[in-house]
Amino acid sequence: MADGITRFGDSDSDCGCCRNPVSENIEHIFNSGDLASFIWNYFGNIFGLRCQHMSLRANLSQWWVIRPNNIIVATIMKMAPIVIIWVLWKARCGFRYGNKKSFFPKLIFSITKTLTILTNQYFPNLKANLIWDDIMSLTDKRVVCKKSKVVLWNKPPINYYKLNSNESFKEGKGGGGGIVRDWNGKLIMAFSIPLGSCSSNLAIAKALLFGLQWCMENNMEQLVLESDSLLLTIGVQNQGHVPWQIEDTVAKIRQLMIEKDCSIGHCFRKVNMVADKLANFCHRLQQQRIFVYFEDTPKQVSGLIILDKLQVHNLRIRNKKNSEVIFNDII
Known part of the structure; x- marks a missing residue:
C-alpha cells in the first residue's frame, strides 16, 4: 500500500532524525526511526511498557488497552501517544522545511509540558500547579476513585x-x-x-x-x-x-x-x-x-x-x- 507521506511529494527524501538517514515513511517517522524510538522507549519505561521492535499499530494499541492503577494515569496514557506523534511530526517538519535540528531533551520537555497542562485541564480539582514529577509519583499508586451516594x-x-x-x-x-x-x-x-x-x-x-x-x-x-x-x-x-x-x-x-x-x-x-x-x-x-x-x-x-x-x-x-x-x- 502507498504510504500517506507520499502526498507531500518528498517521500524519497532522507529523514533528519537518524545518524544514518534513510528514506522516510510513516512507520519510520513515528515509530522506528532513531528519534521516535528514543522517545517511545523513554516514556514507555515510565509507564512500564515495552516499545522496542513493535509496529506503530501495536505500539499504539498497548498504550490504549492497558489498565493503569488509577484514573489520572489512565487519562495520561490515552493522551500521551497523540502528543508524542504530534511532537515527532513537528520535529520532522521543522528539520525538513526550517532546517531545525531536534534534540532529545527539548522534545521530552515539550511532551511532558503538554501532558502536564492537559492533565491539569482534565482534572481541575487537582492541587494547583501540578508538575510532571507529581504526576510521575502517581504511576505506582493503586487507587480507584469512587463516589458514593445514599x-x-x-x-x-x-x-x-x-x-x-x-x-x-x-x-x-x-x-x-x-x-x-x-x-x-x-x-x-x-x-x-x-x-x-x-x-x-x-x-x-x-x-x-x-x-x-x-x-x-x-x-x-x-x-x-x-x-x-x-x-x-x-x-x-x-x-x-x-x-x-x-x-x-x-x-x-x-x-x-x-x-x-x-x-x-x-x-x-x-x-x-x-x-x-x-x-x-x-x-x-x-x-x-x-x-x-x-x-x-x-x-x-x-x-x-x-x-x-x-x-x-x-x-x-x-x-x-x-x-x-x-x-x-x-x-
Missing part, C-alpha cells in the same frame, strides 16, 4: 400506587420483573415473566407494559411508574427517540398513561433492586408468575421488600468523573 426507594403519595420494573438476561434469554406497592410500601402485586430471545431494551419495555396493564385491569389509576432505564423513561415521556424495536411497546405505554393520567420517573438501579431480583427469578420459570401475597414471593425478594418498606438506605457507588477527582483521592 439512596432509598421512595413511597408514592397517599392513595397512590408505585410500579417498579426491570429486565434480566441469562444464556441468551431475556425476562422481566416488577412490583406494585401502595403508599405504605405494602405489596399489592409482583411478577416475573420469561420473554425468550429479545433485546434488553425490549425486555424492560415489555416488563413495564405488563405491570401497567395489570394495574389498569385492577382499577389502579393513581399510579406512579419507576424504571432505572433512562432511555425508556425519556422515551415514554416523549422527550427523546427510542430504538425502532421498542417503538410500538413504548407507544402502548404512553397511550395507557395518557388515558389514566399516570407519571413515570427514573431511579437508580440500587433503588430498583426488588424489580431486579424479580426479573432474575424469571429464568427459573417456564411461564409468567404473579405474586399477590407477600408470603409467596421468592426469599431473595421478600427481604428487600421489607427493607424498602422500612425506608432503609442503600449506597450507590460509581467511579468519579475526571472533574470530580481531587489530589487527595490519589495521594
